[in-house]
Every structure is written in structure tokens, then in C-alpha cells.
Amino acid sequence: GENVEQHPSTLSVQEGDSAVIKCTYSDSASNYFPWYKQELGKRPQLIIDIRSNVGEKKDQRIAVTLNKTAKHFSLHITETQPEDSAVYFCAASRSGNAGNMLTFGGGTRLMVKP
Amino acid sequence: NAGVTQTPKFRILKIGQSMTLQCTQDMNHNYMYWYRQDPGMGLKLIYYSVGAGITDKGEVPNGYNVSRSTTEDFPLRLELAAPSQTSVYFCASTDRGGVIQPQHFGDGTRLSIL
DSSP states (O other): OOEEEESSSSEEEESSSSSEEEEESTTTOOEEEEEEEEEEOOOOOOEEEEEEOOOOEEEEEEEEEETTTTEEEEEEOOOOOOGGOOOEEEEBBBBSSSGGOOOOOEEEEEEEOO | OOEEEOSSSEEETTTTTEOOOOOOOOOOOOEEEEEEOOOOOOEEEEEEEEETEEEOOOOOOOTEEESSSSSSBBOEEEOOOOOGGOOOEEEEOOOOOOOOOEEEOOOOOEEEEE
């Protein structure tokens, strides 16, 4: 089955700096890659996703890049703010697997220092 | 439109007790999922369902059972609670389609077994 590795497990940045979180996946057939943000005690919330037919997607201060050849994808947050502090999870899935199941990475705890 | 609703939000069980975690969604989604999230870890899939009357095991199904008698409801049953089942449980749903759709999560049930 699919295996998703996520790095780093913790990341501390100064407010205004950029943050980058990287994930690798094992199943070359995976074609959907969402990123979720989870604040303490809350549900995971989708912040951005990318499909394998594009290499990059942006939404204001957040961007995701995908390298299908190397089987890795990354989340980029620019101009970080204290409210960006949370745990971020990457995930992977592929069309055709029963139920469109997601395989999640282990998470990255992002701390933005004011 | 409430999305995915989980009850209860918190519960403490004694070893050997049983309980049912409730999950209901009002988005008419075909696919539903149960995950567990241990402290500081990612989400692991327990069971999933692709429609009423159809369920299947995920990565960590031992000690759990599910049913899906309606499109809206997907309860998770713990028959003999064990300390290893102390976790936060999330239910999620998504629509079936030619393109994978994002999963929507409930607020979670925090379960402690003592």
C-alpha cells in the first residue's frame, strides 16, 4: 500500500519568515495530494490540495509543489503569522482505490514566533 | 448544513465496557471514514464505507466494528474497551465522483479508557 513520509516533525520560524514542509510518497499511481491544518483540539481542515496533472498551486500565502518523478510534494507558507501555528498533515490518494482512501503523513508541528 | 457531526465529544470508559461513537453527515456523501489519532501522531484509518450496506477494513480495524444502514450514518462500535484504544476518533466523508474530492472531518470524539 501507499506510504507517506513527512519532514520535519517540528518546525520553528520567526514571524514573517517562510516555512517549508516536505512529503514523499511510495505509490507512483497516487494522483491527489491534500494538505490539512489542525489546530490544538480541533478537526483537520483542508487548506490546499493538488492533483497530479499540475506541478504547482497557490492560494494567497500558501503554495504546494509536486514532483511526480521524485514522488515528493511540498507545502510552502510565506510571510508566516502566529495564527499559522498548528500541526500540518500531508496525504496521498489515487483514483480507483476503493473509497478514495487517504494515507496521511505523520504531521509537522509549526511554531511561528512573534 | 451541519456537515459531519460526531457525538459524544468526550467520553471516559472503563476497561471492558462497550460504546458506540456516532457519526452523521448531511451532505449526501457516499464515502465515509473512521480515523483514530493518537497523541502527537497522524491519522490512521480504522474502517471505511463506500455506501449504505458496504463497509471495509482500514489499517487498524482490530477491536472495532462498523455498520452503514443509511447514507447519513456511520457508527463505530467498541465492544471490549482496552487502554490502547484511548485516542481521538475522527469521522470524515466525501463525495463519490470521477475526480477525488476532499474529505470533510467532524470535530472528533476524545475517548479515554481507564
